[in-house]
Amino acid sequence: MSVITAYARARAVAAGVAQPIATVRHVHLAERPLVFVPLTLAGEANAPLAAMIGTDAEKPTLLTVPQPRNRDLRFAFAARLADIVVPYVDSFSHEVEPLRDTVCAVDAPQLIVPNPMGIEFTRLLGRSTRFRRTDGPYAVAPGVPLLGRWLTYFAERAEHPGSCALLALTDALSLHWATGQSALEDTNLAALMAWIDPPAESSGAQAAREAENPKVWPPAGPATDPEFDNQVLAPLIRAYDTSAPDSPARQRALDELEQALASQLEPTWHLMWRGIAHLRSLPPGVSVAGRWAADRRAFTDFHRYVSEGGAPQPRRDGAVAAAYRLNLLERARTTYEAERAFDDPLVMATHRLTGEAFQGTVVSVDRERRVPNEKGNLVTRPLVTVHTKDPVRLPAGAKVAAATRRSQTGLIVSVETVPDGTLVTLELSGGMGRAKVPPPGSVPALDEQLCYSGVLPENIPSPALPPVEETPWTHGGPPQPYEPSDEDAAEVWE
């Protein structure tokens, strides 16, 4: 936890209401997100019990599994879920714009679940459905393996720092507000929303305490309230099990189950839309659209792959795929951290406190300075000196960029302590065009207020790894290529 966040949490306790830790919204919110609130059966590994899903707050679809231990009923649930998810995803594939020598969808699907456990449920549901076959001894509905591929796609995108294809609402909210409770308690959506948006005449702390009562606010899933399990769910499932098929008793059991599960899901469903609306009230950060464009590209690529009949994602990454993915995630993380700070002075404040960024006033400019580069050609490298009162811990030689002038890099030439602060002298490059004299406005002016940060996006591409079929002996040699088999399709769901 950064000092800023710790301070905001302390202030939240004192004020009785969550405190902002961001001035702009750092996540993209789609115009038409698919909100998904799943529930599982306690004691079973990822056995779906119910879900509320939809793109319209007023018209959710309720899916239930009357006996979650029954394999056929689970797949019936997956088939009905596929009938919602797959058409939703497909609806984004029609409208495209040109991108280099190919095209890119103008918008992409976005799945929003209540909490990180919802993401894990999505991942596991994708894992248990993507290898299924639509023919043979354990045939499932045609949508099921497709659903598996898409849920896996969402869950894998969720690992990418800065991606918004699959969001956990509690994560997204905690990125923007600090509450007076612990990070663990923040994963309770009702309690988190109580801190952020308490009802009139109640403090956030008081409202959060009330929100922890599962009778008033059923858990946002996937785990259910044990009291509900014992006193409501178990008798209803028993009634379903013991009644004859197609009998009035069974119909009654089914109706009551649906009602009971709807009562568990509806409060969270409305809370989801309230949380989304609350997030929407923040203006988006400058870099948010750029990161969403990466999600759009990833969606376009994967949609093409799926429509060309692509095989399900492998169970695990091979050595080369794993290393490649790790590098990708690390670069995404660095870039995300840098962009977030550039977008938001409150995030930048964290870096200013640790001395990795500084804000100050330009006290001298040598805008027409020209020096020979490595090849001996004269290049324009203006010198700018900034006076700051921040604790600067960047050494000479460090690279920085200003939030308001991101395309221009500054190389720290000297850091000098003066009685009322620090003088940092920077050599600027980039963002000045090719003219001998930098065009007006391309170099910071005297008295300009600037915030330079040493937390920069990662631009250097990582070196190529060997091709998969040349995986070296140190990493187990070339792997056997994956062939989907009947065993995959017949695997037990667990």
Place this chain on the structure above:
Amino acid sequence: MTVDTASRHSTMSGPARFDPAAEAERATQAILADFTSAHYRGVVVDSPPGAGKSTLVVRAAAEIAATGEPLMIVAQTNEQVDDLVDRLARRLAQNMPSARIGRLSRAGYTAPDRIANLPNVTVDSDLTALGEPTITIATAAKWAHVKDRTWRWAIVDEAYQMRSDSLLAIASRFERALFVGDPGQLDPFSTVDSDRWRGLTWDPMQSAVAVLLRNNPDLPVHRLPVSWRLPHTAERIIADAFYPHTGFRSGTGPGERGLRLGTASGGSTAPIDAVLNEAAASGWGLLELPARYTVRTDSEAAAAVAAVARRLIERRAVARSADQEQPITPQRIAIGAAHRDQVAAIRTALGNLPVAVDTANRLQGREYDVTVVLHPLSGRRDASAFHLESGRLCVLASRHRQACVVVARAGIREVLDTHPPTGPVHLSEPVKFPDGWVANQTVMAHLEAHRVRVR
């Protein structure tokens, strides 16, 4: 080959007296025999702190160079590469004046003076511009850009600090390799927190050696048995805490090394003088500040760390090794901390005293007479995995030749007791020893015997 564990803690009266030089030589011979025999594609050498790792690398490189076959050397940082170039160039200038070293660097790199003027070294960012040197040496990051060439032999230095994905990028460049490193030091890390690859034999977040050995369990693993750096006073505690199954011996016997304070404390009972006296007498000192939860840059603790270093100079400390004595200059003192902002705070507190202050990551592989350490758990409310990592404490507590003084807020034992490790155990992932929590407890138990309290 293994360390003779039975004799590890044996007394001088034992039947076979431990001869460190002979033991170390025997181990080195066995390593070189395995490596040059070409029976194995890889040979791993575990080396405790200061056990002559670089000496081994230079010696192995010279042996390969003598055969005339091309050799590539991989190190992890530019400083490590430059250190090796320096040592190799001197060695080859004596034995093989015709041999040449090519130092492959990134574009825009300026070689430090100590290697820029060496006659048998060429520095360039382009492989072809180096010609055909006997030995080509670069960082792992630079090697990853080299394509379409293979070397018969390779030496990978600091292999435990190398991440498995960097080895993947360069493993096609060599036929067989010697992997040298210290298993007790910091594991490579990633900014990404993912359980996605847990249990896979090629987990890219693991160290290069861990992945190499899981995929090739038959490779020989050797061990350098003697630490030439650590004094006798550090042998038991460092071995017990960080090398619990293998141990090592100190190259110096009891009383052979010592810290002598040139001026007496003048009857001063100030805690800082008392802790220095304790460190001079036992090789260890713990300066315990009153318990308090603090931010990371605890200004009182930073001031105390700086004061200990300053007082060492003021009291004209002298490092004694056998019958030689040398005054401890500021350059022979290092201060270690866990975080960069702590390092910055300590630097500010030190003023212009030219003592090295750095994080554990950057102190790896370095050696000083006396070290002053700000304990990673000092002033903390919790003990996170980062602060419990055994490698971090191991690096901080094993850089010294004479003595080590630790500065900490009281209450570390309590923090440890209330934060037992709760991390999940992952299927098919080998359990890693030593456990950071146990190592921290072991070290604190030892330090408490050398504690001086500040009231």
